[in-house]
Amino acid sequence: MGRRSSPAVTRRRLALALREARQAAQVTLHEVATVLTCSPAKISQVEAGRVAISVPDLKAMLEHYGVTGERRDQLVALAVAARERGWWLRYRDTVNPWFQQFVGYESAASTLRVYENERVPGLLRTEDYQRALLRSEVPRWAEEDVDRQVDLHRERQRLLDGDDAVRLLAIVNEAALRRVVGTPEVMREQLTWLASLARHDHIVVRVLPFGAGAHPAMSTAFSLLDFADRDGESFVYVEHLSGALFLESADDVARYRSAFDELTANALSRTRSTALIKDIVKSW
Secondary structure (H helix, E strand, O other): OOOOHHHHHHHHHHHHHHHHHHHOOOHHHHHHHHHHHHHHHHHHHHHOOOOOOOOOHHHHHHHHOOOOHHHHHHHHHHHOOOOHOHHHHHOOOOOOOOHHHHHHOOOOOOEEEEEEEOOOOHHHOOOHHHHHHHHHHHOOOOOHHHHHHHHHHHHHHHHHHHOOOOEEEEEEHHHHHHHOOOOHHHHHHHHHHHHHHHHOOOOOOOEEEEHHOOOOOOOOOOEEEEEEOOOOEEEEEEOOOOEEEEEOOOOHHHEEEEEHHHHHOOOHHHHHHHHHHHHHHOOO
16 A cells, blocks of 8 residues: 555645635635636635645636746646545545545654544554444444444554554553453453554554643544655644544644643653553453
8 A cells, every 4th residue: 555645635735735826816715716617615625625626627726826837837736646546535435524534644644643542543453442442433333334444444554564654653541541442352452462562663652641640632632643745744633523623733733742742751651651551451
């Protein structure tokens, strides 16, 4: 599975560039919608990276903005790449749209910083643990949909393999390790697997113990994604029961990065985290 290149990320970059170009040209959404004979809502969706734009529409848009030459050619190339199909679209019939979008971004990330307060981080879950989580969600998934999502989960985990494996830094609340998901046997397998990951340099799992007390992320779990091919480009993914937030402003990213740094400072070391996980395994 190819990484470092994702049509979802390419579409997001094109969206940001188009919004900047429109604002620089001092053109309103309504004005460009009139040029393209579409609704302002569609332009808004394009600028949010949720809808792909055709090359002819893009060229008309750029002409209206006064974007020419090499910059125009670069944006047209982005539009072509953004219309490619990502491997995760095979699962669009069973996966929520916001999670599908996240998987597209995740597939091109160079570093993932994840904090989980109630669950084991997604890429580090065993299949049985993942099944148990899916069966606990509301509304309930049909069993065939659970199977399809476990297949997607297996594909996502390939990000952790190979020479270009993603660097994963995970802070896991102690509560996630002690909450029974599925059965004790499922938990034993999950935690044993989690402890075994300590042998990998590119996967760092650290436990935030109960003794750490109050911390800045008590109300939410989150993922912070960095991309190697664009210096300084990052965004935050926060999932909730009926959707997800994709936060990309510099202030939002800085706030979550600061929170992750504080969680890291309060978490157990890698060695002590592994030891605690092994001790909890014995209790099941």
